[in-house]
Amino acid sequence: MSAGGDDDKVRGETSLPRLLSSLHATLHPETYVFATIPEDKFNYARLPIPLEDICLFFREPRQGNGATTTQSVAPSSPPSSSSPASTLTKGTHEVSLEQGQGTTKRPSQSAITLILRLETARQHNLPQYTYPCKMITCAVHSSLEAVGFMAVLATRLAQAGISVNPVSGFYHDHLFVPVGRAAEAVAVLGQVRDEAARDLAGESPLDQTE
Numbered sequence: 001m002s003a004g005g006d007d008d009k010v011r012g013e014t015s016l017p018r019l020l021s022s023l024h025a026t027l028h029p030e031t032y033v034f035a036t037i038p039e040d041k042f043n044y045a046r047l048p049i050p051l052e053d054i055c056l057f058f059r060e061p062r063q064g065n066g067a068t069t070t071q072s073v074a075p076s077s078p079p080s081s082s083s084p085a086s087t088l089t090k091g092t093h094e095v096s097l098e099q100g101q102g103t104t105k106r107p108s109q110s111a112i113t114l115i116l117r118l119e120t121a122r123q124h125n126l127p128q129y130t131y132p133c134k135m136i137t138c139a140v141h142s143s144l145e146a147v148g149f150m151a152v153l154a155t156r157l158a159q160a161g162i163s164v165n166p167v168s169g170f171y172h173d174h175l176f177v178p179v180g181r182a183a184e185a186v187a188v189l190g191q192v193r194d195e196a197a198r199d200l201a202g203e204s205p206l207d208q209t210e
Helices: 016-021 118-123 149-159 179-200
Strands: 025-036 054-061 067-072 086-090 093-097 102-103 110-117 129-138 167-168 174-180
Touching: 016 149, 016 179, 025 118, 025 149, 025 179, 110 118, 118 129, 129 179, 149 174, 149 179, 174 179
Parallel strands: none
Antiparallel strands: 025 110, 025 129, 054 110, 067 086, 067 102, 086 093, 129 174, 167 174
16 A cells, blocks of 8 residues: 555555456566574675565564563562662563572564565575465555555455455555465456445446346
């Protein structure tokens, strides 16, 4: 979906019926995968993979809220307000509170998620990737404020037994579906478009069955 300023042309369409009726699904030939790299092994100053080879880059916590706790092995007495107890690290910000002796530190819980071509993942020997899929671009200039657009598409694909991982870009929405179900997914999206177009024209889908 698109974002934007005050200009409606920049903001994109918000009407659900018009969005669905004007939907054009473009199936891309490349096979993509979802990969992950631990953040502590990722150098932001120098990307290990060329930016032009990355479809999506997303930083996320692997567990919980992404905080890393370094907790001291304390004596039997509980810590007081004047006796610091632990170190809490979130991102690059750390508050150090030391207590007792012997420190046990958990590894960083943040990771980088990448969507990229399967051949790129293999070329760079990425250790962990999954979900070989095709990307379908919904070529309609939708707004990030549009309500229900992706929900309708995901629901119809689910009814057909097709898993989908949606991603909203600035200008368009993109659907990642299993490699073996991509053509079927495009057909389902075409049915959604045709039904919405008939509804806009005041015709029920049942009127077209005979």
